[in-house]
Amino acid sequence: MKTVLITGANSGIGYSCVELFLKGGYKVYAHYHNQKDHLEVIKNKNLILIQADLSKEIETIDLMRNIFDKIEILDILVNNAAFYKRDSSFEDISFEDLNYTMHVNLYAPFLLSKEYLKHMKVHNKGNIINISSIGVKYGGTPCSIAYTVSKSALETMTISFAKEAAKYNVLVNALRIGVTDTKIHANASSKNMEKRIEMIPLKRMALSDEIAQYILFFSSNKNTYVTGSIITIAGGE
Numbered sequence: 218m219k220t221v222l223i224t225g226a227n228s229g230i231g232y233s234c235v236e237l238f239l240k241g242g243y244k245v246y247a248h249y250h251n252q253k254d255h256l257e258v259i260k261n262k263n264l265i266l267i268q269a270d271l272s273k274e275i276e277t278i279d280l281m282r283n284i285f286d287k288i289e290i291l292d293i294l295v296n297n298a299a300f301y302k303r304d305s306s307f308e309d310i311s312f313e314d315l316n317y318t319m320h321v322n323l324y325a326p327f328l329l330s331k332e333y334l335k336h337m338k339v340h341n342k343g344n345i346i347n348i349s350s351i352g353v354k355y356g357g358t359p360c361s362i363a364y365t366v367s368k369s370a371l372e373t374m375t376i377s378f379a380k381e382a383a384k385y386n387v388l389v390n391a392l393r394i395g396v397t398d399t400k401i402h403a404n405a406s407s408k409n410m411e412k413r414i415e416m417i418p419l420k421r422m423a424l425s426d427e428i429a430q431y432i433l434f435f436s437s438n439k440n441t442y443v444t445g446s447i448i449t450i451a452g453g454e
């Protein structure tokens with residue numbers, strides 16, 4: 218049975234991935250942070266819940282080590298969890314927020330990927346998907362600089378890490394996804410969302426289930442030759 222770790226799996230895109238991978242017959246290690254209420258509703262013996270605060274180095278490394286204590290092979294790692302805080306101006310962004318954002322969005326994928334490769338290189342296979350954002354294309358906004366910088370660096374890390382991982386047949390890609398209907402936009406006004414959606418050629422947000430389909434495809438055996446790539450899934454943007 219194939220195995221996958223999905224971070225940030227209690228909501229949005231991560232949750233849609235859990236449902237889809239379970240349907241596809243995978244054993245799913247679903248990571249959560251504060252809440253596990255949605256995951257707990259799913260009754261499936263192939264679903265294992267694991268808590269970790271990905272802003273903390275030791276908890277992040279332990280997350281991966283605990284999985285490899287139980288299994289030999291983790292077929293797929295989906296670095297999906299992210300922290301997003303929009304401030305009212307560049308001057309309002311604190312160093313603490315910048316630091317926290319970098320920990321969750323960049324350092325955690327770095328630590329998890331490093332630990333993953335260490336275990337998977339002997340098996341000469343593996344697949345890592347990093348979830349990036351269309352914001353990188355535009356350089357983000359001055360109010361969301363921490364988030365956009367972290368995603369930009371995640372894309373660069375994807376390209377460089379893929380070169381090392383390729384020696385061991387481990388594929389590493391980033392999906393640069395567009396505006397998707399999840400709670401990450403909970404604090405955005407409906408007027409701002411309308412303006413943002415106007416910029417999308419397809420004139421609508423993505424559904425998290427749609428994005429999950431692409432994550433499944435690029436992490437499955439159907440992807441045999443794409444690595445070190447930044448794949449845009451953003452309704453034409």
Ligand SMILES: NC(=O)c1ccc[n+]([C@@H]2O[C@H](COP(=O)([O-])OP(=O)(O)OC[C@H]3O[C@@H](n4cnc5c(N)ncnc54)[C@H](OP(=O)(O)O)[C@@H]3O)[C@@H](O)[C@H]2O)c1
Nearest residue numbers: 225228229230250251270271297298299350396397399401
């Ligand atoms: N929705 C969009 O429009 C959009 C666009 C581009 C890219 N993305 C990317 O898509 C991915 C999924 O986001 P989403 O839209 O599905 O939003 P979401 O539902 O808010 O998911 C984000 C997840 O990250 C977790 N997380 C945040 N801080 C954490 C921490 N310190 N430790 C561990 N986990 C933490 C959250 O858990 P808690 O809630 O418990 O903290 C949550 O489960 C993210 O990488 C995001 O950047 C989304």
